[in-house]
Amino acid sequence: MAEPANNTSKLAGDRPSVYSATPPDRQASTKPSVFPLPEWLKLFLIAAMLDILRQMSSAILEHLHRACWVTVSFEDEDACYTWIMYWLSKHPSWRDARFVQATTRMYGVPSHGVTVPVQAERNGAARTLSYIPSTKARHTMWYNGYWTVVQRERVYGEYDICRESLHISFLTRDNSVVDELLVEAKQCYVEAQNDFVCIYAQDATFTARAWRQVTARPKRPSKSIILERGTMERLLHDARDFLNSADWYAKRGIPFRRGYLLHGAPGTGKTSAIQSLAGELSLDIYMLTLNRAGLDDTTLHQLVAELPKRCIALIEDIDAVFRQDVSCRPSEEEPREGQYGGTGQEKKEEAHCRVSLSGLLNALDGIAAQEGRILFATTNHYRALDPALCRPGRMDLHLEFKLASKDQAARLFYRFYSDTRDDGDDEALYHGEDDLGTHTLQGVAPLSPPPTPPPAEAMSAVDDAGTSSTRDSEDPGTETDLRQLAARFADPIPEGRFSMADLQGYLMLYKDKPEEGVEAVEKWVKGQNAATMNA
Numbered sequence: 279m280a281e282p283a284n285n286t287s288k289l290a291g292d293r294p295s296v297y298s299a300t301p302p303d304r305q306a307s308t309k310p311s312v313f314p315l316p317e318w319l320k321l322f323l324i325a326a327m328l329d330i331l332r333q334m335s336s337a338i339l340e341h342l343h344r345a346c347w348v349t350v351s352f353e354d355e356d357a358c359y360t361w362i363m364y365w366l367s368k369h370p371s372w373r374d375a376r377f378v379q380a381t382t383r384m385y386g387v388p389s390h391g392v393t394v395p396v397q398a399e400r401n402g403a404a405r406t407l408s409y410i411p412s413t414k415a416r417h418t419m420w421y422n423g424y425w426t427v428v429q430r431e432r433v434y435g436e437y438d439i440c441r442e443s444l445h446i447s448f449l450t451r452d453n454s455v456v457d458e459l460l461v462e463a464k465q466c467y468v469e470a471q472n473d474f475v476c477i478y479a480q481d482a483t484f485t486a487r488a489w490r491q492v493t494a495r496p497k498r499p500s501k502s503i504i505l506e507r508g509t510m511e512r513l514l515h516d517a518r519d520f521l522n523s524a525d526w527y528a529k530r531g532i533p534f535r536r537g538y539l540l541h542g543a544p545g546t547g548k549t550s551a552i553q554s555l556a557g558e559l560s561l562d563i564y565m566l567t568l569n570r571a572g573l574d575d576t577t578l579h580q581l582v583a584e585l586p587k588r589c590i591a592l593i594e595d596i597d598a599v600f601r602q603d604v605s606c607r608p609s610e611e612e613p614r615e616g617q618y619g620g621t622g623q624e625k626k627e628e629a630h631c632r633v634s635l636s637g638l639l640n641a642l643d644g645i646a647a648q649e650g651r652i653l654f655a656t657t658n659h660y661r662a663l664d665p666a667l668c669r670p671g672r673m674d675l676h677l678e679f680k681l682a683s684k685d686q687a688a689r690l691f692y693r694f695y696s697d698t699r700d701d702g703d704d705e706a707l708y709h710g711e712d713d714l715g716t717h718t719l720q721g722v723a724p725l726s727p728p729p730t731p732p733p734a735e736a737m738s739a740v741d742d743a744g745t746s747s748t749r750d751s752e753d754p755g756t757e758t759d760l761r762q763l764a765a766r767f768a769d770p771i772p773e774g775r776f777s778m779a780d781l782q783g784y785l786m787l788y789k790d791k792p793e794e795g796v797e798a799v800e801k802w803v804k805g806q807n808a809a810t811m812n813a
């Protein structure tokens with residue numbers, strides 16, 4: 279079989295191989311090309327044409343996509359990203375999804391997302407899990423009758439900082455679906471947050487100048503903040519009145535601004551009062567940390583500009599940044615280092631602070647200049663503050679939070695134990711707690727009678743509204759017991775010696791044993807006094 283082939287090649291002899299490959303009948307019709315193209319160029323042209331076709335087809339597809347789909351994108355720096363993620367975590371479509379991400383993140387709402395069924399069965403799971411779209415796959419679902427594609431992306435930028443974005447596309451030409459989604463997601467989020475105060479902090483990254491929600495705390499009733507009588511009410515009334523007075527300010531040409539400076543020893547309730555007030559007024563708290571690395575005058579200004587219209591801007595320990603250099607006014611009354619904080623870490627941060635006093639003053643005016651924003655600042659070093667910082671217009675109301683009086687100690691005790699019974703009706707308790715005797719009290723834990731009658735001085739601390747309510751109470755015996763114990767607890771506590779946090783810390787040692795707490799308080803006071811003498 280191999281022979282003929284050899285013969286053929288021999289017959290071809292020394293003729294050029296190009297002719298030997300072409301049958302003789304077709305040789306006549308073959309014409310030489312006018313512009314002979316080298317093979318590589320042909321390949322190149324084919325590749326170029328294919329690429330153009332590819333680009334054209336993707337442009338057409340893109341055009342068709344734009345024509346048929348409505349897409350909305352969300353960046354994780356923005357508040358609405360949180361609304362959407364929370365809303366998505368609640369969406370029933372995750373129950374059937376086959377490619378999801380499980381997360382313990384709560385997107386600022388410490389309530390349940392789509393609870394993982396197994397977790398629901400096992401009581402006592404430490405953290406709530408929920409399902410959200412995975413970054414590794416597109417998720418499809420139906421939303422209000424529209425076919426919807428959800429895609430979550432993660433992008434690493436400068437300094438390896440990870441940013442997330444979310445794209446949601448609806449198969450429709452009607453972009454009102456985006457409005458529907460936003461309204462629904464925000465409503466869902468706001469409803470979930472009804473019982474919480476959201477706390478935002480400046481973004482921890484060096485480059486970002488945005489706010490990020492860091493937590494949400496349960497609203498705290500104002501009655502639970504035990505201050506000198508009338509202080510909390512005054513604060514609440516003033517802030518509420520301010521928020522409702524925009525027209526009044528505008529008519530008189532007075533800048534619509536209000537700043538509050540809360541000062542006093544640590545643990546006297548400054549931060550708690552602000553959180554409670556935020557809950558009562560349904561405002562979010564935006565915390566400015568002046569000595570955070572990377573914050574300078576420009577970024578501070580930008581952060582302030584990013585604040586929403588109605589909110590509380592909070593600067594805690596406003597003295598901390600300027601105590602050492604720019605504005606510190608030395609004062610003999612200033613407490614010893616260590617007594618009111620001032621840790622090594624704090625000093626280290628102060629050294630790196632790049633916010634100047636004038637930068638801060640400008641920022642404060644910026645906060646106040648925006649409608650409806652309330653500024654709160656707290657300090658443990660009132661006298662160390664620069665007068666420019668505290669002048670009216672920047673800080674309109676200065677409130678001192680004092681160390682605990684006997685009255686406060688007794689009210690704290692009463693409140694601490696009046697809530698021990700798990701019968702739930704907090705509202706009723708809070709109304710009743712008002713004056714330790716003015717109202718009917720409910721939910722009081724049954725206590726046995728005190729071994730000794732209460733000293734008159736301490737009783738007057740809790741009983742200044744008279745005992746008529748005791749007679750009206752449904753359970754007068756129990757209420758009287760608790761009030762008497764509260765009075766006995768307050769008796770050995772010196773006026774203005776301990777903070778409320780100190781007293782709360784003591785009561786925590788006797789969480790379920792109020793009587794033991796009362797018995798041991800005198801010894802505890804003596805121990806604290808001795809420790810101070812030795813220090």
Ligand SMILES: Nc1ncnc2c1ncn2[C@@H]1O[C@H](COP(=O)(O)OP(=O)(O)OP(=O)(O)O)[C@@H](O)[C@H]1O
Nearest residue numbers: 502503504505543544545546547548549550778779
């Ligand atoms: N007046 C108060 N009434 C009820 N609880 C209080 C009061 N003061 C302090 N506490 C309790 O003590 C703890 C610390 O209070 P808080 O952080 O509000 O004090 P602070 O004055 O802001 O302290 P610091 O100046 O150190 O920030 C909280 O758990 C709070 O419940």
